[in-house]
Amino acid sequence: MTEPIRAIYFNGTLTPSPGESHTDLLIEASAGILRQQGVEVEVVRAVDHALAPGVQPDMREHGASEDAWPELWQRVLAADIIVLATPIWLGDASSVTRRVIERLYSESGELNDQGQSIFYGKVAGCLVGGNEDGMKHVAREVLYALQHIGCTIPPQADAGWVGEAGPGPSYGDELDDGSRAGADNDFTKRNITIMAWNLLHLARMLRGGIPTEGNDRNAWKRGERFGFQNPEYR
Template identity: 60%
Template sequence: MILNSFQQKLNDENPYDFSGLKAVYLNCTLKKSPEQSHTSGLISMSQAIMEANGVSVEVIRPVDHAIAFGVYPDMKEHGWAVDEWPEIQKKVMDADILVLCTPIWLGDKSSIATRTIERLYGFSSELNKQGQYAYYGRVGGCLVTGNEDGIKHCAMNVLYSLQHLGYSIPPQADAGWIGEAGPGPSYMDENSGGPENEFTNRNTTFMTWNLMHLAKQLKDNGGVPAYGNQRTKWDARTDKDHPNPEYRS
């Protein structure tokens, strides 16, 4: 991905040190590698900005892996013979930044994106050393591509899901590109106008820098302060004024 002159200027004059950060992009395309993914085209712009500023980046296509359905960390413990999700989960947990990326199908995120979010959800009950939910201290963003309407709808769902799991969402944490309504070229197609689109390029740039800024702030300050949000303290409290009602059959 060739960045424009202003994007490159931002990289060259950047006064911040992001070199300790790690990012994972989950490209929820339906296309197995090495088939061209239009979503990967937009990812490459954001990736180029991060890498130019010292962030370690890995892009993963979940569709390339045998990922079981379910909402537990390892579905092999629940009847599935194969489940490669745990290895992806380790990479997600080792990263400061997660960008969930999806094409649009029937106005919504891909089925692979839905499965990916379900598997992320399966780890959300785990706790960190401070007794907070495990995703605390990490930041999330979203990239969307397609040749039909639905960018904001997909982004609302993805970003809501990530914050619900415990991710921190910076300002303007989504970007996307769609062509004209109806059948037409996709992002990487010749003369699509996607890679040159001013609106998409601006939003992708803002999203990427905001992700790096917030991730650095959280990492430098030990994550989200562990006060008032610790599951361990909540469960251990003795003043349970309103215990859960007993279920009666």
């Protein structure tokens, strides 16, 4: 029997549970589509976990008194899809989201059985919310980091809602007419839907992994150069 596709969403809200999180509402709009297709979805509110700062897999080995990352990393390993969801503060992703990125980066030296980055075969995307400008800027930084460590980014892998520039309602806030801010925004609904389906399509396609030709770091270490030619002046 084929294993189900698994997705893990990291909510980068600054609000600990059980406090309300507008980012959670964006996550559920996306995750609901995946669940309908049989995807096993886990949502992690990162601020609820003692994530030590640093870029080592276990910061307890580098002076931290506690570090929840090693346990969370096992859940990332089990996932086919990784989504970072963040609010915008001062035009950037939240500090919590940055810490998750740093801890993901701490694992980038790990290789799979084929000598590739441990993130090969995982697809990634991001969700961005808030009530100030910067959605595309944040998505660019988040998606760059995720592809740099080895994740595969499908087309149109970001979505979000920021409303009007300046202080105002966040996604899901109740408005004076009883409606919810952003809930009926066609642009947001369309992008969330496209993103969710593209994540799923690519995760299914990559179930067999990525070919190793040209990206096997163990082979490179042994001297294989996969066609690379040094300039003649060397």
